Amino acid sequence: MTRPSRVVIDRKALQHNFNQVKQLAPNAKVMAVIKADAYGHGIVRVAETLKDADAFGVACLEEAQQLRDSNIQNRIVLLEGPYKAVDLEKIVDLSLDIVVHHHYQIDMLEQTATRCPLNVWLKVDSGMHRLGFSPHDMPNALARLQTCKQVEKAITLMTHLATANEQAHPLTDKQLSCFQSLSENIHLEKTIANSAALLSLSQTHVDWVRPGLMLYGVSPMVNTVASDHNLKPVMSLESEIIAIQHLKKGESVGYGATWCCPEDMPIGIVAAGYGDGFPRHAKSGTPVLVNDIRCSLIGRASMDMLTIDLRNLSDPKIGDKVILWGKSLPIEEVAQHAGTIPYELLCSVHKRLAFEEHG
């Protein structure tokens, strides 16, 4: 072990957050969304911890393959479905469920004989306008799927909300009533809720819920943090101070000399940077914990190093522990200072970092 920067994953926190999902939606089955390497937490590690999930949601075949290779036997749903007809054979081999969101996928299913029928999640576009059949096209898509030999009879109807993370956004109501009127006379299982809807819209807790972000102990709701929802951060990004400088008033720090010392003061150099996934756009003032005391980022993040203001510490030392986000430092706050969202920060954590597990 040379570099002190690392990612620490708290499996107990992950389990706690899963239990929160079960408490919020006790009658729903849970599709735990673990795409993008489980939002940077490690897809296999997360799937092994959440073995009680009724299904896992992933983005692509490669992710599903990784899970099956690690002997994960839960249902796995390809959230964007097959991209090409050649994917179908592999999908059957790995025994995956597919989301069907477009006519070309139904053509593909009708034209390709498969060894056994596939579980299909039919996606309806109720107003997000990304993936899914329009309300007008949905009945025809459903009828085609129901008569397709390659499709299992128990189809699940699915839609996705665009604004559930904002309080009382008018689009949410519009989407919910659209999906409701389209699906109320169809006796199939249904699913609507992502994390934001799970936390704030109990009417979306139908047959299945599909939490992603909240499982990792991060709040999707604007202007709130995990602890507001009784969630516990799973990932901490940690490092250490590797140098301390005592600078004079007026001296500048880092590339571009964007920050100047307002007085004589100590600054710390931390061994982590944008090459590890720390956002380069984090502004001076972004909070950083040193020995559990709040300090702040000063100057620009570089590839392997950050500079921080150490005036809040009485006796800073080389080797002092630094937390960039995680326990006691909400990633939601760091994201806001960097002009981004926690999702992006989590997904960007670099695989060169050492990963450690607790719990």
Ligand SMILES: *Cc1c(COP(=O)(O)O)cnc(C)c1O
């Ligand atoms: C990513 C994703 C989710 C999970 O969203 P979160 O906001 O992370 O809870 C749910 N459903 C679908 C279709 C997704 O693509």
